[in-house]
Amino acid sequence: PGPGGGSSGRRGPGGGPGAALAAPVEKAKNPKATIRKLVHFLKPKAPYFLAILPLSVLASVFAISAPRIMGLGIDELYKSVKAGAGVYSVNFRYLAMLLVSLFALYAIGALFQFFTAFFMAGLSQSVTMDLRNRLVAKLHRLPIRWFDEHSHGDILSRVTNDLDTVA
Numbered sequence: 001p002g003p004g005g006g007s008s009g010r011r012g013p014g015g016g017p018g019a020a021l022a023a024p025v026e027k028a029k030n031p032k033a034t035i036r037k038l039v040h041f042l043k044p045k046a047p048y049f050l051a052i053l054p055l056s057v058l059a060s061v062f063a064i065s066a067p068r069i070m071g072l073g074i075d076e077l078y079k080s081v082k083a084g085a086g087v088y089s090v091n092f093r094y095l096a097m098l099l100v101s102l103f104a105l106y107a108i109g110a111l112f113q114f115f116t117a118f119f120m121a122g123l124s125q126s127v128t129m130d131l132r133n134r135l136v137a138k139l140h141r142l143p144i145r146w147f148d149e150h151s152h153g154d155i156l157s158r159v160t161n162d163l164d165t166v167a
Contacts, residue, residue: 038166041131048123055116062109066102073098128167135159 042049073095080090139159147155 042127045123045127052116052119055112059109059112059116062105062112066105069098069102069105124167128163131163131166
């Protein structure tokens with residue numbers, strides 16, 4: 001098979017299909033300075049982080065406490081089996097109360113997880129939008145000569161990949 005008719009046996013510059021996906025990631029020349037700039041950029045968003053923190057902590061507390069309630073139910077069943085009195089010695093009222101408590105813990109925990117994820121997604125989108133706006137302003141300030149010296153595909157690729165990485 002030749003041109004227009006399937007594979008010609010030739011491989012691209014990366015050695016085969018998907019080679020671009022395995023390309024090495026370019027690291028920052030000065031990671032500490034990059035992190036400092038990112039932290040400085042995120043400082044105005046600190047109140048949002050502080051509002052999300054208690055939601056995240058509460059979601060974790062509810063997720064951690066549910067197995068403890070399950071353990072109480074298992075202990076109750078074990079005690080009744082160990083006593084050997086059969087089904088009649090199981091305190092079903094206590095187990096029902098534990099099940100209702102467990103349901104409530106999972107429901108409230110899921111609610112806190114939902115709000116945490118919702119607010120984090122909004123914060124992430126807000127930061128990404130701010131970065132995009134700053135990047136567009138920076139690109140508008142560059143001289144035309146700079147665009148003549150760099151390929152348009154390279155500029156777009158760099159902008160897109162870097163913003164996606166930060167986001």
